Amino acid sequence: MPVRNSQNEVDLVIFDFDGTLANSAPWLETVFNDVAAEFGFSTLTHERADVLRTLSTRDVLRELGLPRWKVPLVARRMRQLAIRDADQIFLFEDAADTLHTLAREEIMLAIATSNAGPVVRTVLGPALVPLFFEIRAGASLFGKSKAIGAISKRSGLARDRILYVGDEERDVIAARKAGVCAASVAWGYASSDRLACARPDFLWSRFGQIVEYCQT
Numbered sequence: 001m002p003v004r005n006s007q008n009e010v011d012l013v014i015f016d017f018d019g020t021l022a023n024s025a026p027w028l029e030t031v032f033n034d035v036a037a038e039f040g041f042s043t044l045t046h047e048r049a050d051v052l053r054t055l056s057t058r059d060v061l062r063e064l065g066l067p068r069w070k071v072p073l074v075a076r077r078m079r080q081l082a083i084r085d086a087d088q089i090f091l092f093e094d095a096a097d098t099l100h101t102l103a104r105e106e107i108m109l110a111i112a113t114s115n116a117g118p119v120v121r122t123v124l125g126p127a128l129v130p131l132f133f134e135i136r137a138g139a140s141l142f143g144k145s146k147a148i149g150a151i152s153k154r155s156g157l158a159r160d161r162i163l164y165v166g167d168e169e170r171d172v173i174a175a176r177k178a179g180v181c182a183a184s185v186a187w188g189y190a191s192s193d194r195l196a197c198a199r200p201d202f203l204w205s206r207f208g209q210i211v212e213y214c215q216t
Contacts (some may be wrong), residue, residue: 002005009213009216010107010161010181010214011152011153011155011157011162011164012107012108012110012155012157012163013102013107013109013162013163013165014109014112014148014152014162014163014164014180015109015110015111015112015164015166016111016112016164016165016166016168016171016188017111017113017123018113018115018167018188018189019166019168019185020165020166020167020171020185021091021092021099021111021123021124021185022089022092022115023059023089023090023092024082024089024092024115025188027082027088027089027099029049030046031078031085031088032059035074035077035078035081036064038077039066039070039077041064041074042066048099048142051063051146052064053191053194054191054193054194055194056169056194057141057142057169057170071140072141075114075140075141079114079119079123079138082115082119083118083119086118086119086122086123089119090123091123091124092187092207094206094207094208097179097207097209098208098210098211099128099131100128100131101170102211102214103131105211105215108133108155109131109133110132110133110134110135110136110151110155111132111134111135111136111137112137112139112144112147112148112151112164113135113136113139113144113147114139114141115137116137116138117135117137117138120137121135123162134154136150142170142174144170144174145174145175145178147163147169148174148178148180151208152179152180159178159180160180160181161213162180162183163180163181163182163183163184164181164201165185165210166185166188167184167186168188168189169194169195169198171184172184172195172200173198175200181202182200182201182202183202183204183210183213184200184202184203184204185203185204185205185210186205187206192205
């Protein structure tokens, strides 16, 4: 485990994947309505998708007419499709540089995501995968706190030295439940206003702010 200067407030950054490191929204748009038809919930237009970005996860499910009991089935189908189409999903610009910079600063990196492990590793590629001491994939829609908690325990770090970075309200809730700091990024699925309502510790609009905070 890296030994870092005590003035640094963060020793481990755990990232969500979709909407945080990976710009998977364009791919999602290509498969969403087919999955909606398969499982019997509402399809999306661009305009309706913009509205959903302003809602909580539970309200999104209600608006789509997707009952909670179907969510694991839909998530499994989405993971299957993502594995099939992993070569169509790409990292956000500046994501790779940010990860390399944090690694050079001897900050531990991990991922806690609902997506499938093979997808994460394919999108990251051979240059980035080794930067992560753990990738926990396949978390349930409302079960990321367990993944964050498991990573935190394995790290051996105090929870106040750990930061979870995500792009949805449920990521903030999961971080709080796991007892770690919560940061939200405005370039993912949820709107900035929706994220602000979740009251994360930090709300960032560019990747550079992650590095700037970890370097203080």
